[in-house]
Amino acid sequence: MTKSSSVDLVTQTDQKVEQLIIQSVKEKFPTHRFIGEESVAAGESCVLTDAPTWIIDPIDGTTNFVHAFPFVAVSIGFSVNKQVEFGVVFSCLEDKMFTARRGKGAFCNGEPLQVSDQEDIKQSIIATEFGSSRDPDAVDRIFSSLRNVLCIPVHGVRGAGTAAINMCLVASGCVEAYYEIGIHVWDIAAGSLIVSEAGGVLMDVDGGPLDLMSRRIVAANSRTIAERIVREIDAFGPPRDDEPLRR
Numbered sequence: 001m002t003k004s005s006s007v008d009l010v011t012q013t014d015q016k017v018e019q020l021i022i023q024s025v026k027e028k029f030p031t032h033r034f035i036g037e038e039s040v041a042a043g044e045s046c047v048l049t050d051a052p053t054w055i056i057d058p059i060d061g062t063t064n065f066v067h068a069f070p071f072v073a074v075s076i077g078f079s080v081n082k083q084v085e086f087g088v089v090f091s092c093l094e095d096k097m098f099t100a101r102r103g104k105g106a107f108c109n110g111e112p113l114q115v116s117d118q119e120d121i122k123q124s125i126i127a128t129e130f131g132s133s134r135d136p137d138a139v140d141r142i143f144s145s146l147r148n149v150l151c152i153p154v155h156g157v158r159g160a161g162t163a164a165i166n167m168c169l170v171a172s173g174c175v176e177a178y179y180e181i182g183i184h185v186w187d188i189a190a191g192s193l194i195v196s197e198a199g200g201v202l203m204d205v206d207g208g209p210l211d212l213m214s215r216r217i218v219a220a221n222s223r224t225i226a227e228r229i230v231r232e233i234d235a236f237g238p239p240r241d242d243e244p245l246r247r
């Protein structure tokens with residue numbers, strides 16, 4: 001089925017996985033709160049409070065899932081006082097379990113992760129996505145930023161089709177940075193901690209501090225690379241995740 005547009009897809013699997021996760025966590029932690037992509041689509045609120053909150057993307061990469069393009073993840077972040085305490089991204093087809101706990105490092109299948117030490121943007125690969133808007137003006141702005149980044153020049157631009165896996169690629173040192181405008185809190189909550197615990201940095205596309213609800217992110221191996229990318233991005237702002245009238 002489609003949600004906000006003809007390219008914003010959802011399957012029964014998204015809904016079943018989200019229900020499975022929420023039900024099983026609720027049994028153990030009945031007072032905890034949840035922000036789940038498909039629950040929000042069904043009308044639940046999307047406000048991050050200080051309460052213990054599980055932030056869930058049951059399938060990150062639904063478009064990939066529908067087309068059998070083999071990069072799909074389950075992303076679960078857990079926040080207290082609006083700070084992510086742990087994050088888990090399971091890259092299902094790679095069978096890789098990415099985990100991070102604040103102050104305790106990031107791991108893939110139990111092996112420690114470290115971001116790339118490359119600080120020369122011209123020797124870097126940058127990950128991004130085209131997003132889910134097909135409005136020609138919005139696409140023009142995304143392409144203008146992409147053109148600027150590509151022509152720095154960088155070694156390459158890639159995108160796995162899932163924000164969570166793109167962030168795990170930063171944490172693993174496979175790409176130097178990932179940036180995107182239009183993502184949601186459930187796409188990045190877990191990945192943001194995995195990147196920072198692997199030694200990376202996070203910021204808003206305007207160079208300010210990361211705001212999980214702002215729908216904009218730069219995740220990089222270093223401040224140098226992140227700030228270099230910020231200079232090239234046309235930083236427009238879609239409606240925030242916690243904007244009550246966004247749907």
Ligand SMILES: Nc1ncnc2c1ncn2[C@@H]1O[C@H](CO)[C@@H](O)[C@H]1OP(=O)(O)O
Pocket residue numbers: 007008009037057059060061062063129130131132161162163164180182183187
């Ligand atoms: N048509 C589309 N193309 C790419 N990403 C899309 C998309 N529709 C929704 N997205 C979401 O945007 C994020 C960043 O590109 C993806 O991780 C994906 O999360 P989703 O699969 O959980 O919806």
Ligand SMILES: [Mg+2]
Pocket residue numbers: 057059060061163186187
């Ligand atoms: Mg997603």
Ligand SMILES: [Mg+2]
Pocket residue numbers: 014037057058059060061062
């Ligand atoms: Mg999803």
